[in-house]
Amino acid sequence: MVTKGFAKHYYLMLLPGFIWLTLFSIVPMFGIVIAFQDFNPGLGMFHSDWVGLENFRYMFTLNDSKTVFVNTLFIAVMKIIANMIVPLVFALMLNELRIAILKRWVQTIVYLPHFLSWVILSGILLDVLSYKGPVNGILGIFGISPTLFFAKAELFPFIIVGSDVWKEFGFNTIIFLAALTGINPSLYEAAAIDGASRWQRLWHVTLPGIITTVILLSVLSLGNVLNAGFDQIFNLYNPLVYSSGDIIDTWVYRTGLLNLQYGLATAMGLLKSVISFVLITTSYFLAAKFANYRIF
Amino acid sequence: MVKETTLGSKAFDLVLIVLLVGISIMCVLPLWYTLAVSLSDNAAASSGQVSLWPVGFNFNSYQEIMGDSKFFNSFWISIQRVVLGSSLNFVIIILMGYPLSKNAKDLPFRNVLMWILVFTMLFNGGLIPWYQTVKSLGLINNIWALVLGNSVPIFSVILVINYFRNLPKELEEAALVDGAGPWYMLIQIFIPLAVPVLATVTLFSIVYHWNEFFNGLVLMSNADHYPLQTYIQQLVVIVDANTMTAEQIQKMSELSNQTLNSAKIFIAMIPVLVIYPFLQRFFIHGITLGSVKE
Numbered sequence: 001m002v003t004k005g006f007a008k009h010y011y012l013m014l015l016p017g018f019i020w021l022t023l024f025s026i027v028p029m030f031g032i033v034i035a036f037q038d039f040n041p042g043l044g045m046f047h048s049d050w051v052g053l054e055n056f057r058y059m060f061t062l063n064d065s066k067t068v069f070v071n072t073l074f075i076a077v078m079k080i081i082a083n084m085i086v087p088l089v090f091a092l093m094l095n096e097l098r099i100a101i102l103k104r105w106v107q108t109i110v111y112l113p114h115f116l117s118w119v120i121l122s123g124i125l126l127d128v129l130s131y132k133g134p135v136n137g138i139l140g141i142f143g144i145s146p147t148l149f150f151a152k153a154e155l156f157p158f159i160i161v162g163s164d165v166w167k168e169f170g171f172n173t174i175i176f177l178a179a180l181t182g183i184n185p186s187l188y189e190a191a192a193i194d195g196a197s198r199w200q201r202l203w204h205v206t207l208p209g210i211i212t213t214v215i216l217l218s219v220l221s222l223g224n225v226l227n228a229g230f231d232q233i234f235n236l237y238n239p240l241v242y243s244s245g246d247i248i249d250t251w252v253y254r255t256g257l258l259n260l261q262y263g264l265a266t267a268m269g270l271l272k273s274v275i276s277f278v279l280i281t282t283s284y285f286l287a288a289k290f291a292n293y294r295i296f
Numbered sequence: 297m298v299k300e301t302t303l304g305s306k307a308f309d310l311v312l313i314v315l316l317v318g319i320s321i322m323c324v325l326p327l328w329y330t331l332a333v334s335l336s337d338n339a340a341a342s343s344g345q346v347s348l349w350p351v352g353f354n355f356n357s358y359q360e361i362m363g364d365s366k367f368f369n370s371f372w373i374s375i376q377r378v379v380l381g382s383s384l385n386f387v388i389i390i391l392m393g394y395p396l397s398k399n400a401k402d403l404p405f406r407n408v409l410m411w412i413l414v415f416t417m418l419f420n421g422g423l424i425p426w427y428q429t430v431k432s433l434g435l436i437n438n439i440w441a442l443v444l445g446n447s448v449p450i451f452s453v454i455l456v457i458n459y460f461r462n463l464p465k466e467l468e469e470a471a472l473v474d475g476a477g478p479w480y481m482l483i484q485i486f487i488p489l490a491v492p493v494l495a496t497v498t499l500f501s502i503v504y505h506w507n508e509f510f511n512g513l514v515l516m517s518n519a520d521h522y523p524l525q526t527y528i529q530q531l532v533v534i535v536d537a538n539t540m541t542a543e544q545i546q547k548m549s550e551l552s553n554q555t556l557n558s559a560k561i562f563i564a565m566i567p568v569l570v571i572y573p574f575l576q577r578f579f580i581h582g583i584t585l586g587s588v589k590e
Contacts, residue, residue, distance in 0.1 A: 007403055011395070014396070016387075016391060017392040020447065025447040031424070032425055034424055041428070098309065102313065106316050112323060112324065119526075119532075120507075120564055122532070123557065132343060134347055137344055198305060249423075265424050266423075273420060
């Protein structure tokens, strides 16, 4: 083939993207040195004092860091589990639905919340769950006295997980539906001829058909155990629920940009980045090994 | 498909339909409620009388927004951001996706470049170094901070790479025989074939730039430069106090102008609600094709 001389055009095509990457991804990576400094924005990272591991040492003495670590893990793990089970069950239900037009309508509607921002949805959620809001109204019918949902630390993680599932389950269904369409229809025919009921077909044909997808997604979700969802929590939390709702990312924002403790916040961010990176790399390695999955 | 006519199976279908319709309604009910509140009388809304239908139907809050220059200013910033940001993303995604879909034979160092790409997707310097970098580039209070502030959408680039790789090799060979160069090949042959995946990543870009509030909050020190989501975030959800009691939170929600806030939230939803149905039929196709790797 005469593709000689194409390579320099390819590099030309790649140039703008890599300049952008360098400016906004690669240069900030060097900024992690701030984690080892007593950073002073006036002096910049070339002239600020080095403090070695002092920021990390101080971080581990804080009660806050244990709290945010536990909160992050707890919320993220609950989200991973719920965001696996609910879309899976929903996809199986949708797959059993035999009215094509209704199926399309249901799909269109349940994907929608995924495309709305947490700012918008938080505004709605704060209203719906407010003291005189409709949820308290409905609970009132059953004689339950109104609750200030967003003032209760013990409820907060569950509101977070519940509303996240509500927003994302439809969109997360897509991948399961794609896997379901890959199942050979003749398997169902054969099972039916052998006298299998709908439940038996679901159990013996459908589930085995998508189990690899389920395993693959579980492995890949390992990389998210420190991502509890900044946008959502940032827009829903308040000081009353810090004890159960403050996560690494929100803590880094408050400590770094509001309280100006740059070194400390960067140290915490770096710790999170490193742990996440190791987990993601491990999960991709496992996925490649056991499910033969590669992203490119 | 297998035909089922037994009574048990029909009951199963009926339960399924009821459940699925119920779940779908639950997905849009909160949005509908917001619309109902925005069209209600403010006193009725704050005392919790509104359920699914406006109480004291009026357009007052929408009329008030019409005269709100701050709202329109941030709306306009968001429009600019979406247009600039999505166009730039579109061009960059294609310009990166196409060469990287080639083999290492045609593009030397391809694997090194891919490795850099994936590394920057998985690892980042964190909030403070990122903020310091954008600041040192002099982009604070500049619309380009919102457009460029976050990195290349690498996930979209990977979707496009995989899509291009799955196109038949014969296409390229035929074009080469006819004497097509790399740019001609990309623009005349590959882009037209990639419409589903390009529509998908463009939808993602538009939605991202429309929905993003954090860059606006952090990189714009002056509220006049806030995009719409940041403006709404400040208005509706901010709880700016280090000590706050339950009573204060309750009082705050009662004092706020609920119908006006709901109207603003609803208007901010409209662009997504409008473009979503058009691009929806593309994205499922685009995602599943782009993520399959032979």
